[in-house]
């Protein structure tokens with residue numbers, strides 16, 4: 001398949017469109033700063049998945065802003081925002097199974113953040129925040145601050161769409177433009193983050209895009225900036241050879257339907273044991289497969305042969321209180 005199949009309900013634009021070639025060109029601009037290509041475009045992939053999840057009758061998470069990011073971005077011309085716009089529906093590996101994966105991940109990490117806030121955290125730090133709208137969606141106390149760290153171009157696009165929608169956050173929201181491969185701590189603390197106050201951190205769909213040494217330094221930094229009682233959840237990939245999944249249904253569909261070659265964007269080097277690092281520093285950690293939560297919620301992806309999700313793990317870490 002070379003193009004996403006979509007129904008008349010969401011017609012492809014007259015120019016550009018979603019053809020694999022056009023989108024592949026966007027992906028090849030791997031150093032693009034915004035959401036038009038490279039890793040920034042993956043933020044839109046997740047937004048489209050959340051839009052689809054939102055409109056499901058049995059949605060795991062609702063994000064009313066998600067579809068507006070998709071509609072506002074030229075790079076997403078013709079992407080569906082409802083499963084009904086995909087003729088194969090849930091049989092489409094990208095907009096069916098993979099999108100449901102992102103819906104489940106969103107819900108699980110929503111619950112993690114809310115749990116940490118219930119336990120006293122008033123600072124939420126979203127590393128590689130992308131088009132995450134937790135500051136708008138979650139029932140956060142008004143004295144809570146949500147720091148959204150991502151590259152400047154991604155945050156500028158996000159700001160534009162949210163401003164156009166007159167969207168009002170439920171907590172204080174602070175965009176922090178920074179590249180996580182460079183010094184982002186200065187930007188975060190200058191934006192008001194207080195390392196002596198309890199915090200909860202998410203690295204959702206982020207770490208495998210970063211070189212191993214950057215991941216280790218990021219985890220080390222989170223440990224340093226987190227006071228006792230704080231928490232961190234992140235997504236990891238355990239596979240030793242990601243390229244072995246090149247022809248898996250979800251990677252192939254993502255490449256062929258919307259031109260995002262995830263394996264071109266992932267760092268393919270050996271991954272560090274970040275959960276082990278945190279455990280060695282005294283954090284309590286637990287590691288789950290997404291399928292554990294499919295069972296818990298009664299919906300979500302199930303394992304399949306040649307499964308690119310096989311090695312995905314969600315790690316939940318808590319730093320012991322004082």
Ligand SMILES: C[S@@+](CC[C@H](N)C(=O)[O-])C[C@H]1O[C@@H](n2cnc3c(N)ncnc32)[C@H](O)[C@@H]1O
Pocket residue numbers: 039040042043046047127128129130131132149150151154178179180181203204205206209
């Ligand atoms: C797959 S998206 C996930 C976005 C969001 N966490 C979510 O789940 O919706 C990956 C995000 O990581 C960001 N990212 C990747 N590398 C980055 C870097 N070096 N510095 C800052 N952000 C980065 C991208 O811009 C993108 O928004």
